[in-house]
Amino acid sequence: MDLSFSKEEQAFQDEVQAFLATALPADIAARVASGQGATRDDMERWHGILHTKGWLGGTWPTKHGGAGWGPIQLHIFEEESALANAPRILPFGLKMLAPVLMEFGSPEQQAEYLPRILDGRDWWCQGYSEPGAGSDLASLKTRADRATDGHADGHADGGPDGGAGSDGDEYGDHYIVNGQKTWTTLGQYANRIFCLVRTRFDGKPQAGISFLLIDLDTPGIEMRPIRLIEGGYEVNEVFFTDVRVPVSNLVGDENEGWSIAKFLLGHERTNIAGTGFSVQALEQVKALARQVKRGGKPLIQNPLFAARLAQTEAELEAMKITNLRMLSKAATGGQLGGEPSMLKIKGTVIRQSLNDLARRALGPAAAPFPSEDLDNLAIAPPGHGHNAAGYFNNRKISIYGGSNEIQRNILAKGMLRR
Amino acid sequence: MNFEITDDRRMLAETLQRFLADTYPFEHRTAVAYDAPFHDPAKWAELADLGIFYALVTEEQGGMGGRGFDIVTLFEELGRALCPEPILGQLLAASLLNAPEPLMDGTRYALAVSELDAPYDPDDITTTADERDGWRLTGRKTVVYGAPAAEVLLVAAKGPDQVLSLFRVAAKDAEIIGYAMIDGGPAGEVFLEDTPAKLVTKDAGPALQNALDLGALALCAEALGAMEVVQATLIDYLSTRKQFGQPIGAFQVLQHRTIDLAIEIEQARSIVILAASAEGGSEFPKRAAQAKHLVGKIARQVSEEVIQMHGGIGLTWEYPLSHYAKRLVMIDHQLGDTDHHLERLMDGL
Numbered sequence: 202m203d204l205s206f207s208k209e210e211q212a213f214q215d216e217v218q219a220f221l222a223t224a225l226p227a228d229i230a231a232r233v234a235s236g237q238g239a240t241r242d243d244m245e246r247w248h249g250i251l252h253t254k255g256w257l258g259g260t261w262p263t264k265h266g267g268a269g270w271g272p273i274q275l276h277i278f279e280e281e282s283a284l285a286n287a288p289r290i291l292p293f294g295l296k297m298l299a300p301v302l303m304e305f306g307s308p309e310q311q312a313e314y315l316p317r318i319l320d321g322r323d324w325w326c327q328g329y330s331e332p333g334a335g336s337d338l339a340s341l342k343t344r345a346d347r348a349t350d351g352h353a354d355g356h357a358d359g360g361p362d363g364g365a366g367s368d369g370d371e372y373g374d375h376y377i378v379n380g381q382k383t384w385t386t387l388g389q390y391a392n393r394i395f396c397l398v399r400t401r402f403d404g405k406p407q408a409g410i411s412f413l414l415i416d417l418d419t420p421g422i423e424m425r426p427i428r429l430i431e432g433g434y435e436v437n438e439v440f441f442t443d444v445r446v447p448v449s450n451l452v453g454d455e456n457e458g459w460s461i462a463k464f465l466l467g468h469e470r471t472n473i474a475g476t477g478f479s480v481q482a483l484e485q486v487k488a489l490a491r492q493v494k495r496g497g498k499p500l501i502q503n504p505l506f507a508a509r510l511a512q513t514e515a516e517l518e519a520m521k522i523t524n525l526r527m528l529s530k531a532a533t534g535g536q537l538g539g540e541p542s543m544l545k546i547k548g549t550v551i552r553q554s555l556n557d558l559a560r561r562a563l564g565p566a567a568a569p570f571p572s573e574d575l576d577n578l579a580i581a582p583p584g585h586g587h588n589a590a591g592y593f594n595n596r597k598i599s600i601y602g603g604s605n606e607i608q609r610n611i612l613a614k615g616m617l618r619r
Numbered sequence: 620m621n622f623e624i625t626d627d628r629r630m631l632a633e634t635l636q637r638f639l640a641d642t643y644p645f646e647h648r649t650a651v652a653y654d655a656p657f658h659d660p661a662k663w664a665e666l667a668d669l670g671i672f673y674a675l676v677t678e679e680q681g682g683m684g685g686r687g688f689d690i691v692t693l694f695e696e697l698g699r700a701l702c703p704e705p706i707l708g709q710l711l712a713a714s715l716l717n718a719p720e721p722l723m724d725g726t727r728y729a730l731a732v733s734e735l736d737a738p739y740d741p742d743d744i745t746t747t748a749d750e751r752d753g754w755r756l757t758g759r760k761t762v763v764y765g766a767p768a769a770e771v772l773l774v775a776a777k778g779p780d781q782v783l784s785l786f787r788v789a790a791k792d793a794e795i796i797g798y799a800m801i802d803g804g805p806a807g808e809v810f811l812e813d814t815p816a817k818l819v820t821k822d823a824g825p826a827l828q829n830a831l832d833l834g835a836l837a838l839c840a841e842a843l844g845a846m847e848v849v850q851a852t853l854i855d856y857l858s859t860r861k862q863f864g865q866p867i868g869a870f871q872v873l874q875h876r877t878i879d880l881a882i883e884i885e886q887a888r889s890i891v892i893l894a895a896s897a898e899g900g901s902e903f904p905k906r907a908a909q910a911k912h913l914v915g916k917i918a919r920q921v922s923e924e925v926i927q928m929h930g931g932i933g934l935t936w937e938y939p940l941s942h943y944a945k946r947l948v949m950i951d952h953q954l955g956d957t958d959h960h961l962e963r964l965m966d967g968l
């Protein structure tokens with residue numbers, strides 16, 4: 202057994218480190234490190250820098266303008282990026298939609314959208330969840346009815362089990378979309394949304410879902426912000442009222458949307474454990490615990506706190522190896538089973554414990570509601586004024602992307618015989 | 620044995636509950652808790668008129684309460700309503716002052732102990748007191764609860780020979796920078812530079828520790844009230860939210876976890892009762908530390924679990940539960956966290 206990277210992989214790691222050391226703007230890294238988070242402009246700037254380098258579509262095939270990385274290279278890039286406090290690459294266009302278009306999209310769709318994702322002309326958001334369809338995504342209700350001009354046949358007369366698509370020769374040239382999506386991350390900056398919509402109302406719910414690309418400038422769309430627990434805005438509700446979408450925006454076949462969503466779930470889950478984020482968070486907590494005091498001594502010398510820290514570190518070291526074992530399997534063409542679900546659960550729990558320690562370490566200094574006015578008061582050591590906010594916000598990571606309960610259900614289904 | 624609360628205390632609880640339910644609806648709470656002065660002075664005056672502050676002061680001192688169960692009754696209601704009024708400062712002052720009349724009438728007090736390098740233990744503070752035409756204090760106090768609302772500050776400082784003493788400072792004589800806490804309500808930084816002060820108690824260590832223990836008890840009771848609300852909210856949500864064609868409460872894993880929380884909340888209630896009954900006796904410091912240690916742990920568990928079992932909705936500002944969840948975690952940052960109190964207990968073994 203050999204736990205180290207190959208010579209080529211090590212060379213790549215060096216290259217990534219050298220690149221990050223010079224190319225990542227210091228102001229962006231500072232905002233990421235402080236937990237305040239990258240701004241819209243930061244994300245766009247960083248995407249631009251990576252695009253120029255040719256690394257934005259790291260795992261994209263070269264024919265689509267990508268770097269053609271395998272899972273290990275992607276892992277190295279993502280780890281090093283997290284350690285350097287680079288903003289994470291926004292997944293919606295680059296890692297979710299792009300692979301779907303490459304697999305299911307028409308040549309026209311690929312030619313139109315892939316370059317726009319890479320050069321930043323399009324900012325995509327993900328429209329899957331609905332108020333009534335969270336964990337049970339297949340119960341989604343947003344509907345897309347085929348219509349010809351001046352005649353929205355499905356919507357007007359179709360009941361819940363009537364509707365468009367049932368009637369082959371009535372196909373129109375566009376869809377009329379009605380319904381609501383929610384939890385749409387960074388929708389406020391997006392110009393396009395990819396949606397799962399219902400196009401058939403009989404049969405199994407999974408069998409009536411289609412994958413639709415929608416321009417957010419289309420009349421009839423309203424985006425409303427949702428404020429999160431710590432006070433920030435990163436998610437939205439999106440309302441669709443008689444929104445006209447060309448049929449050419451359908452990806453794959455009508456009613457094939459569920460297979461597409463499942464394909465996506467199985468795709469690029471290497472960073473699901475977020476080990477880079479955790480390693481970085483651990484280092485920050487250690488540094489913080491050397492700065493702040495309890496009983497006149499640095500907190501890191503406090504046995505109770507040190508125990509919590511050391512336990513979390515041991516967990517993290519184990520998970521890094523679990524993660525590499527999965528990567529190595531994926532890189533050699535092995536079929537992944539429950540590993541991604543396990544890593545999602547363990548990875549989120551470890552990240553959340555580190556957020557907990559970062560908040561806890563501050564003592565009373567964690568209490569102020571973060572604001573720029575307070576930064577110069579230095580109540581918390583520099584870069585730690587958002588620790589409590591970050592802790593609360595990161596409760597999301599065990600909920601979204603398939604909650605940890607749903608991941609356990611998936612694992613149980615795979616491992617337990619009934 | 621009798622675990623019923625007395626009629627007087629039940630009446631106090633009911634009066635406060637009704638007042639808060641009628642006049643402090645949740646939207647009002649979130650509106651005032653995050654904007655200067657981070658509470659509602661008009662409501663504060665009404666609370667004074669209701670005689671609520673008399674319940675913080677013992678009969679010997681001219682009040683009508685001040686004992687363990689008075690404190691618990693009052694703060695449990697405040698927790699239930701997630702009330703941002705800085706009543707904790709009033710309680711701490713009530714136990715430290717010899718003449719608490721103004722306090723009962725509503726003059727606002729805040730207790731300033733914590734410093735940047737002395738978050739929880741008063742022995743570690745470095746603010747100094749010098750006697751030069753009266754007393755003068757110099758130092759910085761951090762995250763002082765209620766500071767921006769206070770008219771009078773009680774300040775812990777070290778006088779000649781490093782003796783920990785307690786002083787009174789008029790709020791207008793200090794530089795106070797106020798802000799909201801992440802879970803709402805007022806706190807502030809207090810800067811003292813040769814600030815005139817009056818001596819309240821020399822060698823105040825034991826009195827201060829007793830006040831902090833009463834405060835810890837109050838915070839535990841507040842957490843208890845808040846936990847009851849989130850528990851009820853969770854149980855309700857489990858039966859109304861449907862996924863996969865059934866209420867999510869039909870999933871056994873969520874049932875078990877809800878029951879685990881219920882068990883922990885009973886534990887929290889019991890340790891609070893034990894600590895309240897020990898108030899005034901020699902075991903009180905230990906009981907208060909046990910309560911704050913356990914409740915700190917339990918409140919965080921409850922907070923994290925109720926959010927998780929709600930899914931996304933539990934993370935939204937619009938949904939009151941998220942604010943309760945924040946309070947439940949942040950209570951552990953006030954007057955000593957779960958580890959701080961565990962260390963006290965370890966030292967006493």
Ligand SMILES: Cc1cc2nc3c(=O)[nH]c(=O)nc-3n(C[C@H](O)[C@H](O)[C@H](O)COP(=O)(O)OP(=O)(O)OC[C@H]3O[C@@H](n4cnc5c(N)ncnc54)[C@H](O)[C@@H]3O)c2cc1C
Nearest residue numbers: 329330335336384386601602604606870927928929930931
């Ligand atoms: C910050 C944030 C960002 C998000 N971004 C996006 C986005 O960009 N696009 C998008 O489409 N969606 C997004 N989501 C939505 C996210 O995917 C959902 O929140 C998630 O699927 C859970 O759904 P829900 O919130 O409706 O919870 P529910 O499904 O109602 O679940 C409530 C609770 O019940 C549990 N539960 C449900 N079913 C079962 C079961 N069968 N067995 C055991 N337990 C169960 C859940 O685990 C959870 O604890 C985001 C969510 C958040 C919080």
